[in-house]
Amino acid sequence: MTSSNEHTPTAMRTLNEEPERKVSDSVEDIKQQEMLFNQLVSGIADYAIFMLDVDGHVLTWNTGAERIKGYKAVEIIGQSLGVFYTAEDRAAGVHLEALRIARETGKFEAESWRMRKDGTRFYANVVLDALRDEKGELIGFAKITRDMTERRAIEEQLAQSQKLEAIGLLTGGVAHDFNNLLTVIIGNLDIIGHASSTPERRLRAVHLARQGAQRAATLTQQLLAFSRRQPLNPKPEDINKLVAGASELLRPLLGEMIALETVLSGGLWLTDVDANQLESVLVNLALNARDAMPNGGKLTIETANAHLDEMYRKQGNLDVALGQYVLICITDNGTGMTKDVLNHAFEPFYTTKPTGQGTGLGLSQVYGFVKQSGGNVKIYTEVGHGTTVRIYLPRFISSKAPSADVALALEAVGGHETILLVEDDRDVREFGTDTLRDLGFNVIEAADGTTALDILMRHPQIDLLFTDVGLPGLNGRQLAEKARQIRPGLPVLFTTGYARNAIVHQGRLDEGVELLTKPYTRERMAARIREILDASKPRQDTPIGRT
């Protein structure tokens, strides 16, 4: 203050009036603000905003709450928040659990079904915040509820139409690929049978028809892999060994422009996995990486032990079991993917490769296989920098040692035992019978389970039951059970083109069950049959004929 009359009474009065007015102004301001705030909260119609006391009884109510839940303030104030929950949730104490979490952590958030006053349900997004005074004492909860029913319906509709679109893409893709392969198969069979074919052309046709059929077999395997229905044969495996083996295979595929580095972690856990399928996963990913690095680059395959915890689950991996995993990371420094491409990356027949250069089945096969193996797969990618695919496979814990490599004979190995072959498809049965007889076996055939049992009772010399799983009437599994009641210890080999049936549980083979997947070749069939027959009589000398 610099004025000379600063201590005169008038001046004093004026000076004292200033703070008083300020205080009353600020009280007014606060009242005004409180009123505005109350108007704001009570007027909001899109959100139910209300307070609960420490025990969860309703203290305040706004327009949104009335609109969404249907109760007027007088009807609901003083009631427990339990009334908003479904009867099952209330019985399970879900509302009390929500209060507990908010009390202990400060906040609870959820999306689930809630009840309106009229008994109808709505899908709610709920946030519950603990309110505390200056001393930190709990004074109640703020609750904000939003009606998400409409949005959820739209999302479901969208998901449904996306699913249909994906199915359309899938069926269209399958039809296209099979039409090409059928052209190769039927066309070449026509060439073989055509009068004007030269011997040279006939020979090429045999070769091509076989190649076409093999491509068709690969295609069905890829589709089954994607739909998680391929028969898997998991064994405890050392992933480091598999990666080291596969990298030999990958080098020529990648070409000279791409360097391949493997970083294999010491003390890596075992994992229970189908080694052949994992190898084809690595090949698929390496091919994608190669195509993403047209001007060369580096592909790194790393292995490590990993622990997937709640944090990992919270990052959108809800269907993953917590626990120990073996991690395989495949990283390239190529072009990377855009967000849109990433979103579709696992869809079958989705491809960014030029027409005619990619089947669009590689990543979907990877996805299906990893999921069926109880693992998880994630892609991390940045446009212009590269892509990392992280595959988690569950750790195998058992006293069992890793599987010894079983070398399959390249030549078909025969024998003189008697085989009961059960198959309802005439062509497949004929192929099996002819091939086995050609290999020196004695074959008795049956088209269904009942006939097979009848034969088994009349022919005690039968050494092996080789049966299709999907048979009319008595299925293959039931047949095997009954057969073993008649002939305990009878070796059984099942065959199927499909995993999801009587023999395979959760896509995995039961212990002790022998399976030969269709389509099978003469060599594969002979090798499995020989293997099983030899295993069933370890001390006996078996006459073996080679063809």
Added chain:
Amino acid sequence: MRRSPGRTHQLVGPESASALRIVYAEDDEQVRTTITDLLACLGVDVHVCGNGAEAVLLCLSVKPDVALLDLTMPGMDGFEGAVRIRQNDVGREITLVALTGHMHESYRDQARKAGFDEFLAKPVTMEILEDAVGRWCRGPRVRSQSRF
């Protein structure tokens, strides 16, 4: 009987399969060899290539009666190949045949718009090709009788 390259009479064809000249574009090697051999069994003179751009060039040099084009090929596809062939004087008289394993109706529509005269769906067999070759021997199709 081989026609002279600068023919003007639209409905005269090569009459026998041995005189029929076809340019065939297909990217799938196995399918390509198969269909080439099928056509060769029928006595047709086949000139083969792997995409639309090669088909355009081949049509200009070989001047075939028929161009059989797979629709999905890397680089220039069959649709674009057909448009380019039609843009050329030589190409206007060629019977353009779309060949595809795609079943969707939109492929037919798009093929028609690209200027194809016929639509041949895979799988292709000897019987189907025998029929087609007989038809092509009778001469280029009048556009309004296009087979879609």
